[in-house]
Amino acid sequence: MRLELPYVALLVSTVTCLGGSEPVVTPHSKHPAKTGGSESRIPDRREDRPVYLTANNMSIATGQPSLTLMSSGSIQIPVWSLSGGTPGQSVAGLVTGLPSGCAAVKVEIVVTTTDTATSPKYEDVYRVHLSQMEEDAPFTKRHYQGYPVRAPLPTAPFHTRTILLESYYEVEPDAPLWVRVQREPADPADSFTSPTGLAVVKVTPVEAPAKPHVVQNVSGYNSWPMMQAIGEKLVCVYSRGKAHTIGEDARAVYARTSTDGGKTWTPETVVANTPGYGEVPVGKGLDAAGSMLLWVRRVGPERIHDLYRTTDGVTFTLVATPKLAVSPMQITDVFAVPTVGLMALWFEGNYGDGPNSSWGTVTSSDNGATWTQTTVESKLTKAQWPTEPAAVYLGDGKILAIARTELGGTTSERAQFQLVSRDYGATWTRSKTNIGDVMASTPSLILDTKTGLLSNYYYQRGKGGILRRRVVDPDSVFDQPLKWPVSHAIATGSQISFDAGNVNATVIGDTHYLAFYSGEAPDTAVLVSEIAAPEGSVPHNAESPDESRE
Template identity: 35%
Template structure:
């Protein structure tokens, strides 16, 4: 039995398997799973399944169980980090390339990991008359889930005949599979225009041959066998223009030839949804192989967001994604590090905050007419099960003739979401109100504290074991500025305010703090710099907040950049912030204990997404998924009068 090694955090090229049609032995393989070099063990309740897509119509499927003459059995058996997998006979009905994806799904139905595997299906006696069929057999997804999925796609994309009716269990592939096949097909087509890995796995490539009679391609070239549907507003990017040329041949959706639309060493912009053949020719005598395709070309979506430039497409493209009720369909890491729209309604949408609530997320943000709207800015909410697809926005707080702004969010000791609403001007607000929701439908004001010291901002709230709820506060632009922390021992009903440090120059006072508890009575907080050229400020305590140490960090790629912490169980501290000078959403990851003692030892940042520069963008806010180690980050971006809220899922 063949054995392949898979590391979810170190992708590389897909593993390759040679299989033979109707051969029982070659359909089995062992996958040895790792995550960042360490043996991977799926969380309790997780299941393994296999997706596949081969050449020819309807040659695709998704299954976790096989039921044939040999009996009913799970497709994957697990022992430690070794998974023994069986490729269904239906996947190997036609010789040629078959893309197989090993999927790991959480107990709640969310896709945790997926890994593509290249299969070369061989049959020396193939005559070309073999019929194929889709194979869907997902036992952990209920019929109601599939029905809901199909209805969702019907409403959003008009993909399915509205007269279709479903009955029976999801395992009834004969009834459900036909409808779901259409859904999967459209989804895969849409995903493929954004995922080069998917393109090279899904398309069949051949050397030489013709694109149309009379249009010969030399032996040092390669082209896809069948025309391929690409949605409008996409680029076919030729990465190496010095050594290769790109030929694009256009067909209508019925595969009728239209003509050659590109035949030179340049990128090509897709402006009309149609079918296309892509040919890559090397300017030297070097043959082009299928394994080289992803290094030579990519197909990237053009972003409708007005802030995106071509250079930023890879960081900020909006992967089209949807979910089957509580199952996200995504190949590999296709949903990571891409900007998804939470709201793109007109007006100034800004200062978003995200938090988990019993299996889903809530994003709260302010909507007004401008950055300084003082009379009509209200608080809105959108919800999501996955951080990718968001519900229609709802207005939840509106104080007449003044400004409402969320400044901090968190969860109380019962898991309910609590958040601060700043009423009035940012520097000199009228009051702060603490709201709570247990279901995302009703919001109750539970506290309106009278503070000893004036607050301009109160940040995110965390729970400190054996102490209570804690958050940091600060003043803005006051001659005598302060920052400190607040404690609640009754789950947010009352608060005690403390000052940590005071400043005579307001620009020296750090603001908009985030904080994390890293164990052993250690608390670490980070504040943004108000200076034009400055660095973030780190504040630490080794005794649960009785005493504090204030230090300057080495984080200087900032301009009014609000920090947001996520502390993970493996001891790493993730810091998210939006660099308004460059318009980049960034993340720094360091071992918490290391930077706790050495605030100038933060690791270098990586870029997750992009947006506009300066003050009409920013304010990253992050939270951890409840069921895995993924992180959801929100931010806003736009111009003086119109901004949008975006979410990014990262690992």
């Protein structure tokens, strides 16, 4: 069995002793620091140097996992054997000595198996629990239960996999970090019934993302923004009311523009404020001439969608109020499809568990003046229902969309949907993805014309409060929706579940601009983050949640 060099140094140093405590070392440490118990400290470590917990640095947290030697020839590796059939087995350890400037950490595990039945057709599922021991506070205060991470098994026994369980957990660098790793054999995605061996937990300090710019933070519930570039100008449209409600008469739609990348904004203008209705922007895009289109939903005596057009982000003209057979909950972003014209996706349902939800497309062949509605799927349950989708046209008739799930729970079933079409949107296939670090997370997609890379932005609501990005070669996931690469933190915001979220993205040149809202009711702000477009090209399945090594 061949292991990555840092892991070899770690594991060989602990092979001779399975009981008690062992030192944690980094690849840069000449002499490990001796400590007692399962706590270890790393001296003189730079911010980018990871901390490693070997099997000997951890102890049983729940259930009855066993500490054992996994042998192959003359090599014996101590691992925690985690059952593929008995739920609730986990191990934990403490990490101390994080660098003073450390803002957050990412957590990875190294696992392997001796079972000859191992194959990529099987998956296993893991979860991390994190907390810190802060002064004058219960050590449960900062508990974070990670999302289930599913990963395919390796092609042969004794191959190791590095699996990212969490890419961004904010820390207080002076407080001990508690790490618990649990396998989830009861998760629907865990199909490998044999034990796996947990050899190493890797904790790496990461920098804090840049702070976002403020678009609007006046008193009130500023929320649900849409962001669109018109040439070199950013246009941000948002709504404001008194609470997280869509039908209140006080809720109207406003716009501001920026020509300096979101640092400063023009005075607010009113887009829509119809008496007796609550109004919210729900979709944006460009028409054939490059003008901005904006879908605004009106909720009052009835639910209506109005389409507006603007050339400057200040003056908005009503273009259409289509009469549709199915009244959508939302019509989302507009994009161009050859041979079709303009297209947007819609969805409808009451958010209940019954089979009464649907989704489909609306298309326009006359630059937005009239629209034709098509239902793709109906009578869906909540578990089957894709909501708030974002789509891009890839070429050759192919469209890829990502949609939000309304499922709760703590299993891998709560994951974004992928919707694909090969025939310009005439027919579609719906699948679940492996994008599980979501909670009512609305996606927004940008396809970079220079590199062909696709960025999926979404806000992880609740604990964490993180705006995330996953970057992929769309060809690598078009037919393999479980192959999405890992996520990275772009910004952080409120951790109050529904007082933050709903990212919407646009691009100018080589920079992506991401509008979202964050705060605490009754006052929230609309913010915008900027980040460089991903560079180069991403090989198929690069940076996938697991990286197998022989």
